[in-house]
Amino acid sequence: MKGLAGVFLLLPGAAFACALPPSVVLTLPTGYYMAGAAAVVGLTALLAAGTGKVPALTCCRIAEGPDRLPQMALSYLSFLILCALLALGFLGAEDPMHNLLTLGFWTGIWVALPMAVMVFGNLWRPISPWRAPVRIARLLLGRERGIGLARFGAWPAVMGLAGFSWFLNVSVAPQDPEGLARVMGIYWLAVFVLAVAEGEDWLDQGEFLTLFFALIARVAPLWAERRDGRVARYLGWPGAQIARMAPFSRAEMAFVSLALASLSFDGLSETFFWLGLIGENPLEFTGRSAVVRVNTAGLAATWAVTAGLLWAVLALGRRLGGERFAAGPLMLSFLAIAAGYHIAHHLVTLLGSGQFLILALNDPLFRGDEMLGLPTFFVSFGFLTDPAVMSLIYAAQFAAVLGAHLLAVVLVMTRAGSSARAVAHLPMTGLMVVYTVFGLWLLSTARGV
Amino acid sequence: MTRRTLNKAEPSRRAVLKGIGAGLLASTVMPGAVRAQGAPIKLGFQLHVTGIGASYGRWYQRTADAALKMINDAGGINGRPVEILYEDDGTDPKRGAEVVDKFVNKHGCDLVFGTLFSHVVIGSAPRAGELKVPYLVCSEGYHVASGMLNRWTLQPGITDARSQIVSMAPWVAANLGKKVTMIFPDFAFGHDHRDFFTAAIAAQGGEVIAQIAVPPTETSFTRYFPQIPADTEVLYHVMVGPAVLTFVKELGEFYGSGPKPAMFGFIDSLEAVDIATPGLEFLEGSHFWEGHNRMKPADAGEHEAAYRAAVGVDDNGASVSDPKDVATYSHMFSAWETLYIIKAGMEASGYQGPADRQKFVEAVEAMTEIPYGIEHPQGAKRFNGKTHQVFGTQNISQVQGGKLVRVHQTSIEDGLYDDAVDYTAQPF
Numbered sequence: 001m002k003g004l005a006g007v008f009l010l011l012p013g014a015a016f017a018c019a020l021p022p023s024v025v026l027t028l029p030t031g032y033y034m035a036g037a038a039a040v041v042g043l044t045a046l047l048a049a050g051t052g053k054v055p056a057l058t059c060c061r062i063a064e065g066p067d068r069l070p071q072m073a074l075s076y077l078s079f080l081i082l083c084a085l086l087a088l089g090f091l092g093a094e095d096p097m098h099n100l101l102t103l104g105f106w107t108g109i110w111v112a113l114p115m116a117v118m119v120f121g122n123l124w125r126p127i128s129p130w131r132a133p134v135r136i137a138r139l140l141l142g143r144e145r146g147i148g149l150a151r152f153g154a155w156p157a158v159m160g161l162a163g164f165s166w167f168l169n170v171s172v173a174p175q176d177p178e179g180l181a182r183v184m185g186i187y188w189l190a191v192f193v194l195a196v197a198e199g200e201d202w203l204d205q206g207e208f209l210t211l212f213f214a215l216i217a218r219v220a221p222l223w224a225e226r227r228d229g230r231v232a233r234y235l236g237w238p239g240a241q242i243a244r245m246a247p248f249s250r251a252e253m254a255f256v257s258l259a260l261a262s263l264s265f266d267g268l269s270e271t272f273f274w275l276g277l278i279g280e281n282p283l284e285f286t287g288r289s290a291v292v293r294v295n296t297a298g299l300a301a302t303w304a305v306t307a308g309l310l311w312a313v314l315a316l317g318r319r320l321g322g323e324r325f326a327a328g329p330l331m332l333s334f335l336a337i338a339a340g341y342h343i344a345h346h347l348v349t350l351l352g353s354g355q356f357l358i359l360a361l362n363d364p365l366f367r368g369d370e371m372l373g374l375p376t377f378f379v380s381f382g383f384l385t386d387p388a389v390m391s392l393i394y395a396a397q398f399a400a401v402l403g404a405h406l407l408a409v410v411l412v413m414t415r416a417g418s419s420a421r422a423v424a425h426l427p428m429t430g431l432m433v434v435y436t437v438f439g440l441w442l443l444s445t446a447r448g449v
Numbered sequence: 450m451t452r453r454t455l456n457k458a459e460p461s462r463r464a465v466l467k468g469i470g471a472g473l474l475a476s477t478v479m480p481g482a483v484r485a486q487g488a489p490i491k492l493g494f495q496l497h498v499t500g501i502g503a504s505y506g507r508w509y510q511r512t513a514d515a516a517l518k519m520i521n522d523a524g525g526i527n528g529r530p531v532e533i534l535y536e537d538d539g540t541d542p543k544r545g546a547e548v549v550d551k552f553v554n555k556h557g558c559d560l561v562f563g564t565l566f567s568h569v570v571i572g573s574a575p576r577a578g579e580l581k582v583p584y585l586v587c588s589e590g591y592h593v594a595s596g597m598l599n600r601w602t603l604q605p606g607i608t609d610a611r612s613q614i615v616s617m618a619p620w621v622a623a624n625l626g627k628k629v630t631m632i633f634p635d636f637a638f639g640h641d642h643r644d645f646f647t648a649a650i651a652a653q654g655g656e657v658i659a660q661i662a663v664p665p666t667e668t669s670f671t672r673y674f675p676q677i678p679a680d681t682e683v684l685y686h687v688m689v690g691p692a693v694l695t696f697v698k699e700l701g702e703f704y705g706s707g708p709k710p711a712m713f714g715f716i717d718s719l720e721a722v723d724i725a726t727p728g729l730e731f732l733e734g735s736h737f738w739e740g741h742n743r744m745k746p747a748d749a750g751e752h753e754a755a756y757r758a759a760v761g762v763d764d765n766g767a768s769v770s771d772p773k774d775v776a777t778y779s780h781m782f783s784a785w786e787t788l789y790i791i792k793a794g795m796e797a798s799g800y801q802g803p804a805d806r807q808k809f810v811e812a813v814e815a816m817t818e819i820p821y822g823i824e825h826p827q828g829a830k831r832f833n834g835k836t837h838q839v840f841g842t843q844n845i846s847q848v849q850g851g852k853l854v855r856v857h858q859t860s861i862e863d864g865l866y867d868d869a870v871d872y873t874a875q876p877f
Contacts, residue, residue: 093535382768
């Protein structure tokens with residue numbers, strides 16, 4: 001395809017009729033935003049490290065009572081909905097913006113649900129489409145023991161996330177309903193077989209979506225703890241749960257670094273910078289099929305750089321600050337960054353594809369139904385060219401990225417404890433500043449896809 | 450499959466049409482309650498849902514859906530209902546070829562149409578040729594008429610870039626000036642403008658005194674403006690992509706309130722963007738090529754209102770549901786007009802099924818004059834069966850008070866050029 005692209009340039013009349021829409025964000029003073037955010041993150045970290053004072057991430061129990069959530073019934077329902085969506089993937093519209101499977105998964109589960117989870121706690125757990133089928137299958141098969149998968153910890157989830165990241169960022173047509181249905185069906189079945197063999201609880205550490213939602217839910221100010229048929233509900237500062245979490249295992253650290261890298265590459269791979277680097281003209285991008293290999297390498301390199309930087313600043317911090325600078329507890333703070341990035345990165349997708357999702361939920365078979373009671377409407381992208389709206393959107397993204405890094409700074413201080421030497425925080429502070437600027441740059445630079 | 454048929458009329462359109470007086474529309478196009486019967490004719494629409502063509506794809510789909518509804522409401526084609534199957538090609542040539550294959554071999558489509566982006570056309574046309582399936586593109590590219598494609602590929606619904614560009618030269622030379630500086634992105638799209646316009650303005654006694662090629666990855670243009678010669682009378686600009694607003698802003702800063710040359714551009718730069726967007730004030734008074742005027746001209750044809758109502762576009766060229774959502778108005782009529790060419794071609798050839806695909810191509814090749822009407826709301830056209838390319842009128846609009854006001858319409862003859870190929874001499 002690359003060869004073909006070269007041929008295009010030599011032929012008369014091979015020009016594009018048109019190209020990408022103009023970007024309002026490119027005309028905003030985003031440089032000032034970046035500089036300001038970098039200064040705020042850096043100064044906050046220095047001030048906190050210097051004084052040893054950080055806000056206490058307090059929380060309180062706001063309710064307690066019997067747990068009436070019908071988790072198994074919800075899981076069955078979720079499984080049935082999944083089956084219906086997979087059927088739609090195979091038999092419904094080929095056009096992804098008119099197929100509820102594509103919209104439901106990419107916009108609903110992958111973009112919107114994590115945002116809800118960041119506020120209301122782990123909403124995924126009760127609607128997992130595996131839990132109930134696995135339980136009933138184990139009961140019917142009389143299985144009570146596992147096969148030893150637990151000893152791999154979260155590594156299977158790391159593998160799952162790696163495969164998912166590749167599918168999302170690199171594969172040629174992740175939105176194609178039929179292809180998506182095939183991948184989702186195979187993945188559901190594989191996880192089902194493993195969980196039946198090992199046990200329902202294995203899902204919590206071995207399945208990437210379950211682990212992703214459990215981790216991202218830790219930034220939520222609202223959460224519930226369920227034990228012995230009772231539920232306690234809590235309200236706290238964002239990150240209050242992270243301040244009390246057990247340190248990460250190596251696999252969980254790999255998982256979080258991969259989640260960060262995947263989000264970063266999702267943004268990076270669309271930039272003029274990246275397209276220029278790989279020899280693509282961003283104004284006539286030859287399509288995902290032409291860049292599978294180079295983007296696979298790019299995704300892997302982004303993960304390597306992310307993990308390498310994290311390892312380096314933690315090692316340097318430990319050298320400067322001693323044992324209290326252990327990686328496991330400090331890596332927890334990157335959960336906040338992953339959450340903030342997710343919001344910032346996917347906000348425009350939510351506002352755009354979200355309209356298609358609402359349209360599809362209202363009328364799943366596109367035959368004129370009004371299941372949500374909404375009159376049918378035209379999807380509109382007018383906001384993308386409205387400077388007033390785009391300024392607000394950029395401000396919201398800015399707030400998400402900056403807020404996430406400030407929370408991360410507070411969490412690093414909290415988890416490192418006051419006994420760690422102030423100087424030990426310098427490498428991590430440097431990384432936080434770099435990451436803040438990088439995140440905002442990704443949102444404000446020219447994009448070609 | 451996203452199937453839009455007679456009995457499953459697109460709901461979103463239906464509701465909106467209801468709100469904007471669809472009665473008028475229905476009364477003009479529904480001669481009684483005509484009902485198509487029999488197995489539907491299946492048309493594959495190669496749609497850019499994702500990738501760099503997505504912003505156009507959305508409007509192409511909306512326009513094609515509107516034309517489909519009108520055709521089915523009027524009895525379908527050859528008495529049969531019509532279905533459109535939309536497949537996303539990801540604005541990707543390789544996927545484009547796969548989509549053509551899928552339409553033919555999996556879905557049994559009668560033909561394939563609707564493709565906008567040239568590289569997808571060029572990637573898909575060979576497969577259409579191998580499968581011997583008619584492939585009607587809406588890409589504006591000169592690649593059809595240049596002879597690089599095949600007997601099965603036709604462009605009957607939109608004029609090509611070469612024709613658009615050369616037809617601008619007489620008016621530009623007569624009204625704006627003869628010393629032209631061109632500023633364009635340094636790739637095939639820009640090169641077409643450079644080559645065709647330079648020759649066309651020379652034929653009018655004018656001259657391109659400077660050609661400023663800007664690398665496609667550039668997002669700031671200040672350093673290129675000093676290259677504009679001081680004696681430039683007309684600045685011809687065809688920048689496209691995310692940085693267009695920056696280009697206009699920086700050009701405005703460069704000239705300030707001092708004297709500036711007349712400016713002429715192609716609306717491709719600002720397609721789907723409100724011309725009154727803050728930051729575009731510098732364009733006031735400048736001129737643009739428009740394929741189909743987004744702002745309804747005072748002297749618009751009698752079918753313009755019905756076309757806009759059917760697609761759900763207001764008199765400013767924006768969606769009836771959101772005045773900020775400006776349509777890709779200069780281009781999207783091609784989806785509508787191509788569908789009506791398909792109807793006319795199938796009716797002329799007595800098309801019954803895939804065995805008649807060759808007869809259909811021959812019927813389209815035999816077309817010549819295409820009159821203005823609701824089937825061709827952009828204007829009358831002339832089809833060249835040898836080059837498989839249609840020719841039509843073009844429009845020049847001036848930005849007046851933040852609105853694009855048509856000041857000139859070219860003749861079909863202004864955009865004609867010598868044939869480079871005779872596809873009818875090629876075997877099927």
